[in-house]
Amino acid sequence: MLATVWNCGMMKPRLGRILAPNLATSPCLCLLVETGSSLLLVDTGLGTRDIADPGRLGRSSAILNIQRDPELTALWRLEASGYSPSDVTDIICTHLDRDHAGGLSDFPHARVHVHKAERDAALNPPTASERERYRECHFSHGPDWVAHDKLSEAPWFGLDCIRDMDGLPPEIVLVPLPGHTRGHTAVAVKTGDGWLLHCGDAFYVSRELSEDGKAPLDVRAFRTLAHNEHRLAMLELVRLRRLAKVTSGRITMFATHDFAACRELDGKSFG
Numbered sequence: 001m002l003a004t005v006w007n008c009g010m011m012k013p014r015l016g017r018i019l020a021p022n023l024a025t026s027p028c029l030c031l032l033v034e035t036g037s038s039l040l041l042v043d044t045g046l047g048t049r050d051i052a053d054p055g056r057l058g059r060s061s062a063i064l065n066i067q068r069d070p071e072l073t074a075l076w077r078l079e080a081s082g083y084s085p086s087d088v089t090d091i092i093c094t095h096l097d098r099d100h101a102g103g104l105s106d107f108p109h110a111r112v113h114v115h116k117a118e119r120d121a122a123l124n125p126p127t128a129s130e131r132e133r134y135r136e137c138h139f140s141h142g143p144d145w146v147a148h149d150k151l152s153e154a155p156w157f158g159l160d161c162i163r164d165m166d167g168l169p170p171e172i173v174l175v176p177l178p179g180h181t182r183g184h185t186a187v188a189v190k191t192g193d194g195w196l197l198h199c200g201d202a203f204y205v206s207r208e209l210s211e212d213g214k215a216p217l218d219v220r221a222f223r224t225l226a227h228n229e230h231r232l233a234m235l236e237l238v239r240l241r242r243l244a245k246v247t248s249g250r251i252t253m254f255a256t257h258d259f260a261a262c263r264e265l266d267g268k269s270f271g
């Protein structure tokens with residue numbers, strides 16, 4: 001199992017350098033997983049249609065200020081690697097926010113795995129903020145959803161998890177981390193080099209995983225706005241900190257929008 005980190009989107013929020021300097025350059029890190037017989041993606045970042053028409057991303061598109069570089073899409077990166085979109089059989093989404101699910105329609109034949117609570121919230125958003133964060137246009141092609149919510153009796157490094165998902169290899173495990181969104185999950189992938197944990201938006205900069213947990217002020221302020229249920233998200237962050245401590249570097253953990261992680265990992269393969 002080979003997994004490669006790809007940045008599939010870049011946002012430079014307006015006034016970000018002044019109001020949130022640690023988030024002023026915000027990538028969208030995804031994973032390409034090559035199993036030997038199929039290709040999988042973990043998250044899709046922004047899609048080619050979003051790059052062509054950022055208005056698809058809703059009212060906040062002007063603030064997000066996505067960089068309109070088609071080379072920063074999963075589709076472009078896949079084709080540049082010699083693959084075709086139809087080679088991607090499955091996509092596993094940490095959650096379905098616009099900056100994670102924007103590329104789903106570039107892979108209309110792929111099955112889309114996600115936590116059931118997330119799929120349900122995205123297709124029928126219960127609140128005004130959820131009606132804004134999930135974009136109907138990202139799902140209008142009718143994805144072939146595979147929704148998961150059955151916890152395994154065997155935890156993953158002490159955390160509740162979902163294993164042995166229909167059509168996915170056992171080396172891929174979902175770790176539910178609700179809070180950022182209702183069905184937000186981290187996605188663990190076991191490679192020949194050890195476990196990778198794509199943490200989605202459970203944190204923003206790696207300093208949040210340190211033992212004292214002191215995130216920069218701008219990150220702390222931003223996450224209160226970004227999380228659907230902040231208290232729950234903070235509890236999950238405590239669990240990730242504990243995981244980082246007990247595994248002491250044996251698991252490569254990264255967050256979607258961490259620019260330092262992007263500089264270190266973009267294009268890097270594990271396995």
Ligand SMILES: [Zn+2]
Nearest residue numbers: 097099201256
């Ligand atoms: Zn995000």
